[in-house]
Amino acid sequence: MIALTEVFHDSHNRLFRSPFGAVPCGQKIDLALEVNSVNQPEQVVLRLWKYGRQEEKIPMQLTEVREQRRLYRASIVAPERHGLLWYYFLVVEGGCTLYYGNNTRQWGGIGQLYDHEPPSYQITVYQPTAATPHWFKDAVMYQIFVDRFCNGYQEGKVLNPKQHCVIYPYWQATPRYGQDATGKTVCYDCFGGNLYGVMKKLPYLKELGITVIYLNPIFEASSNHKYDTGDYKKIDPMYGDNDLFRELCSKARDLGISIILDGVFSHTGSNSIYFNRDGNYPSVGAYQSKDSPYYEWYRFSEWPDKYDCWWGIDTLPNVNEDNPSYQEFIITGEDSVIKYWMKLGAKGWRLDVVDELPAAFVKKIRTTMKQMDPDSVLIGEVWEDASNKVSYGEMREYLLGEELDSVMNYPFRNIWLDFFLGRSDALATHHQLMKLYENYPREHFYSTMNLLGSHDVERVLTLLSGAPPADSLSREEQEVYEPTPEQLRVGLARLKLLSLIQMTFPGVPCIYYGDEVGLQGYKDPLNRRTYPWGQENQELLDWYKSIIALRHQHAALRTGQWIPVLVQGQLYGYIRKIAGGKDVFGRDQENGTVLVIINGALREQTNLSINIGNWCQGALVNPLMEGERYQVRDGFLHLSLGALDGKILIEEG
CATH class of the missing domain: 2.60.40.1180 (Golgi alpha-mannosidase II)
Structure with a gap:
């Protein structure tokens, strides 16, 4: 057995790894390992993988000796092609081998010794030209689920209601799931929020300190959430029309506010121009005829009733993003969806379920956007560490310079919720933050979309107030749940602290509509309650205004x-x-x-x-x-x- 008392490497310490964190292609990287042993090891080796496939074993050189402590060094050069490097160390003596690698939580920093192959350390290697728009790093975002934000008609008129939609009788009603004739859950319930309402509230958003509005889908669709796109070139009539969108972008721009759209390109609605299962459009859809120009967009196992769907939901048929006709329609054509809405004023896109879109598809979107507007922003829906996300067996390259400018930073949300709810202490919190800091290129670390809430998760105040787990309550119990006054006091105190972190941490803070005034609720549909106009928590709103103003006033809080x-x-x-x-x-x-x-x-x-x-x-x-x-x-x-x-x-x- 090797007579070792200590082996040490800390990827966060520049004595042991320099430079820190992600590096550009071609960058020299110095790595060191300290070995404390009675006998000098026969060999200390750096084991390196490029792109997870190409293995190298690099002998490390003894460079410093202090009594029994020996420092071994090796230098490598990051490849000219972007990707991920992985490494750990081998210490050999007397025919025995020990391994030093990442810690078991794979947080980076100080690792540990193993008697078997260990978890590796990661080095992210990105394109030297990789950059994200500086204006976006300075931004404060606001996410709006349009149906629930504001009805621009003072008398409460609902704009162009659809025959199948159920309109709630009053704005403050509790949203509930509905069912169709077959018993399937449907989202046809509507409150009447529209783009007139968004435009009407631009002064409010300006006063709050918002500089970017991210809109959940606004294109024509059957549902209230609009993720079942019916027509990519048309604003849903319940929200307004294309001219109104152009006007909204213009008025927002005059106030220093940019508009980002939600791009749902992995699937369409079954009730769409392109699929047209219900025959509601005059076009010939893929469901109606194999001669349809849209037929090759979809994957049928048995036409017309058996087809590939998003998560098996038959109202959301998946598309074949590699189809040239589909790519031309969405991205590359003269009047493609991407180009059409950017010409009307959109400053960027958030890509829904980006992990289900082929890498080449995402890269084409980015290329097209940057040709139109180099300062436009492309954001991806990613729920994990986006630097090493594996999707369908493929290591994604979101942050390496050819795809995304930003990702939804759900890890940020989860890390801090665990801290404030007592599930982790400051040290565990720090390790997890450092993992992101180490793995993300600096351009992306400072442009991540740092959210506390969204349309897909529970309201942050509900969680911070100590609400019971959702699976412990029935749907009816979730609807009526309210925290006690003491729970709410604690929740609000925590939210003030968490929002203070959000506004002072590297990245782009994003407020989910209503969080700034204390809106509560479990997951969909309860996290999509209407904005409580006239019933806001004014103290909390004043707090948000103050801390957002501080972010705008001090550059150190943005890019320091x-x-x-x-x-x-x-x-x-x-x-x-x-x-x-x-x-x-x-x-x-x-x-x-x-x-x-x-x-x-x-x-x-x-x-x-x-x-x-x-x-x-x-x-x-x-x-x-x-x-x-x-x-x-x-x-x-x-x-x-x-x-x-x-x-x-x-x-x-």
Whole structure:
């Protein structure tokens, strides 16, 4: 057996891996392993994989000896083709081999020793030209489910109601699932929100501090959610028309607000121009004839009634995205769907279920968008770490420079919910944040769509208030569930802290409509309640306005360095800093230092002494509390933090 007392590598420490994190193609990478042993190992080897297939074993050189501690080094050069590198270490002595690899949680950072092949460390290698639009990194987003946001007609008129739709009798009603004649769940219930309502509320969104609106699907469709597209070139008549969309984009742009559309391109509706199963369109759809121009868009096992569907839902027939006719219609044609709506004013797209779209399809969308507008934004729906997402057996390349500008950052949401609900402490939280920081190219880490809620998950306030798990309640119990006053107090306190993190963390914060005023609810349909106009939680709304304003006022909160400085129990803190007049992307920006500290504990007040002398030497003020001022003394900041309390402190210039 090898007489080892310690083997050590820390991928977050530049002594052991330099440079930190993702690297461009062609970048030199230095790796080191420290071995503490009585006898000098016969061999220390770096085992490297390129793209998960090409293996190399690289002997490491002994470069430093201190008593029994030996430091071994090796240098590699990132390939000229983007992809992922994976590595671990082998230590050989006396015919025995031990392995040092990533920790069992695969968080990166400090690894561990194994007697078998270990989990590997990841290095993301991206195109040197990879970049995301800078304006987007500075943005604050707002997601709108149009039917539930606002009806622009003051008298409550519902615009062009469909015969099959059920209209709720009043705006504050509880949304419920419906069923068709066969007992299948349908989403034909509507409240009457429309694009007139979005346009009417532009001043509200401007005052809130919003600079990007992401609209859930707005094209003609049978359902209220519009993910069953009926006509890609037409605004749903219940929402308005194409001219109204153009006007909305124009008026929003005048207020400094961009519009991003939801692109649902992996499937259409069965009741669409293209499939036309119910015969509601005058066109000849794929369901009606094999001679239809759309027939080859779909995959039939037995035409017409057996076809490939999205998750087996027969109202959502999947399309063949590799079909040239479909690609021309959606992407490449002179009047393609992508081009048509961008000409009318859309600034970008969010791709629904992007993991179900072929990589070549996504790349063509990006190429087409950037040709039309280099500053346009392409966002993907990804629920996991997007740097190493495997879909249908294929390692996706979302963040490597040829596909997405941004992804929906569900990991961010999950990490912080676990922290505030006591399911993980600050150290576990930090490890998971560092994993994303290490794996994502910096351009993408600062442009991720940092969401707390969406149309697919429970309302964040419901969870933060300690609601019972959804599977422990019936649908009827979920509808009527309300937290106790104490639970709601705790939930609101947590939401203030979590939203403070959201607005001060690298990435683009996205507010799901109504979260800023305390809307609650379990998953669909209860997370799609109407915006409570006239019944807002004004204190919470004022809080959101204040912290969004701070983000806009201080460049450090948008593209400054991110420096964790406090990781202890339920305490977490970090600095955002711009020094030397340049942000992390080399852009000219005003210098600034901001400290954010959070106490997620329910009851414990704590006295803190935080060593921040390397980044701040002067006085710090709390912009949200007049007269609150602290002095850094001998490099340390001393302060008290109550339970469920947090502070944002800005260094006086």
